[in-house]
Amino acid sequence: MEEYVNSIKSQIIPLSVIDTQGSFSNIPFVFFYENKENSDDFMPSEKLHNSFFRTMQCFPVFAGRINSTGIGNVSVVVDANDINTPEYIEDTSNIPFSRLKDAGFNWSAWPKGVATAGPMTCAGVDGEIKLINVHVIRLKNNSGLLIYLSIPHYILDGEGHMEVMRRWCQIYRLMDSGRLSAVDELPVYTFDRAILQQNLSDKRSPVDSMTYKTFTESSYLSEWFAWISPKLRGYILSKAIELQHTEAHLFHVSNKSFASLRELLRSYIPDIDTVSVNQLLLSLATKTLAQSQMVADGRTFDDGVVADDALLPVAVIFETREQLGIENTKYIGNVLMPKITTPSMKKLETPTNAESLASTLSTFNDTVNNIGPPLVASHIEMVSNRPSCFTRPITRFVRSKTAMSFVYDVMPDMYVADFGNGRPEWVSPIQPFRANAVLLLTSHDTTDGVDVFMTAFPKVMKEVLRNEFWTSIAKIIY
Known part of the structure; x- marks a missing residue:
């Protein structure tokens, strides 16, 4: 976490009207993973947490706050001295993975409280609009886990949502194989909205x-x-x-x-x-x-x-x-x-x-x-x-x-x-x-x-x- 905090630099990222026209909703998806090998070391909590915050270094926008200055002019303000820390929660459940699988992953079979942000973009319990919410729920006897990932549409679209998930998976695998230094070789993202005007x-x-x-x-x-x-x-x-x-x-x-x-x-x-x-x-x-x-x-x-x-x-x-x-x-x-x-x-x-x-x-x-x-x-x-x-x-x-x-x-x-x-x-x-x-x-x-x-x-x-x-x-x- 300290490495993540130290990596954040103050900046302002102006959002475009293309961002704000979809800003009312979140993009929330839940990913279900089964511990097929019954491994005691299945997706360990510390590694998931650490790889997530290493991933966040690739997406500094998530450390910011939505700021509105006048009608329709919206930006993400990242303040290195007052970070809007991404929400990362891990819980456990007494529900085994087999029960979810047997139920065809029907919503009614899910543990309670999976979604920590809901469908619309609004402030959480701490009064802040979090720019990314993660809820990891480890299932009974470490039989599997689910990962809830929600990001406001202010920040990105469906392609961007999956890019965050793909990068998290990449960094986790690099960390798991002892090759974390290779993260620096991964492609760098751009958040500059000027790219839209430049490519019209x-x-x-x-x-x-x-x-x-x-x-x-x-x-x-x-x-x-x-x-x-x-x-x-x-x-x-x-x-x-x-x-x-x-x-x-x-x-x-x-x-x-x-x-x-x-x-x-x-x-x-x-x-x-x-x-x-x-x-x-x-x-x-x-x-x-x-x-x-x-x-x-x-x-x-x-x-x-x-x-x-x-x-x-x-x-x-x-x-x-x-x-x-x-x-x-x-x-x-x-x-x-x-x-x-x-x-x-x-x-x-x-x-x-x-x-x-x-x-x-x-x-x-x-x-x-x-x-x-x-x-x-x-x-x-x-x-x-x-x-x-x-x-x-x-x-x-x-x-x-x-x-x-x-x-x-x-x-x-x-x-x-x-x-x-x-x-x-x-x-x-x-x-x-x-x-x-x-x-x-x-x-x-x-x-x-x-x-x-x-x-x-x-x-x-x-x-x-x-x-x-x-x-x-x-x-x-x-």
């Missing part, structure tokens, strides 16, 4: 109308929400999430299911093999949630309650490292770009069959097929000129119980997080989350399909689980 395309393409409207039209609520402190904003959002009582489930869509879906659609979309699994899931999940909301409201798709011109806001969120040309730079920050589209609610609510799903796929074509460097440059330019605009999407969406968010790109492979005893037996998000969100995850069997994390209000989720088309394609894990 010289060309521009128009931002679609709904995205432009969402980010440029302010309201008293959005401006107030941007003006208040990060701690107060986090507190309000965390309480709002609690009141939602959101229900979440994890599903698996196999390669076989994707193949059957393509065959079903082929007569309507001859080039269906060129349509990505991401777009297939975007279309199917959006229709399923819309239909489930309709049934939960006691409506039918042809009862005339919903106007013909009613629209359903969907924020489709894209990872843009490739478009910016920075995929090999070891940049730690956010590069997520939302496109907000509004498909017809009535069309989404029609029963899912080959014809209606093909129609939904075509609706999303423009959304997913025009993510090039000129559009990314236009989006970054648009939000950078309006620092307070980062609160406008959430204050607009919060007024709609049907508005959805869909993270388009599959999260990086989390099963590569190997501390030297093999890949994790399971990796999972935490259960509490905001409603109407869909996140795509690498499957446990990394060669077969995609796992889908979906959230909804309880009455809506009840109908999702009854939706015949969805459940024929997506098999529930828990």
Whole structure:
């Protein structure tokens, strides 16, 4: 710990609007490791702790505090004399690893209190917003352990989250083999947000109308929400999430299911093999949630309650490292770009069959097929000129119980997080989350399909689980 403290240098890291537009939530995942050899020396506590804080030397940003100076201008301030020490907690549990494994790692089987930070970015018990939270729980008779790792979206995105985990695993293995000095040979990360502006395309393409409207039209609520402190904003959002009582489930869509879906659609979309699994899931999940909301409201798709011109806001969120040309730079920050589209609610609510799903796929074509460097440059330019605009999407969406968010790109492979005893037996998000969100995850069997994390209000989720088309394609894990 002393070495870590001495390594921290005072600095200010200005955050971009690309960071703040996702700043409301944390990125929390839990990694499960089994002691397959029944070793007394399985992932020893001291080595895990020491390797973690050696890893933190590679990420000095986590020693800082979120500081807001004016509406929308946010930075991480690292003060070497007043470090915001990363939270690292280790506990034990009387639950054996076998019980978790037999339960399929269902959330209901987990030890109590795994998540020490929750789904939204807010202050902890010490009154500070920690920029990284780790909770290690060693299971009964050292049969295994789980590692909860949560990082605020202020600091990084899903790729950055996994980069932290990968580096921790690397350093642990080097420490375990007596080659800790080799850490200095590992690639160095950059946290300089100027890299985004430096890599913008010289060309521009128009931002679609709904995205432009969402980010440029302010309201008293959005401006107030941007003006208040990060701690107060986090507190309000965390309480709002609690009141939602959101229900979440994890599903698996196999390669076989994707193949059957393509065959079903082929007569309507001859080039269906060129349509990505991401777009297939975007279309199917959006229709399923819309239909489930309709049934939960006691409506039918042809009862005339919903106007013909009613629209359903969907924020489709894209990872843009490739478009910016920075995929090999070891940049730690956010590069997520939302496109907000509004498909017809009535069309989404029609029963899912080959014809209606093909129609939904075509609706999303423009959304997913025009993510090039000129559009990314236009989006970054648009939000950078309006620092307070980062609160406008959430204050607009919060007024709609049907508005959805869909993270388009599959999260990086989390099963590569190997501390030297093999890949994790399971990796999972935490259960509490905001409603109407869909996140795509690498499957446990990394060669077969995609796992889908979906959230909804309880009455809506009840109908999702009854939706015949969805459940024929997506098999529930828990």
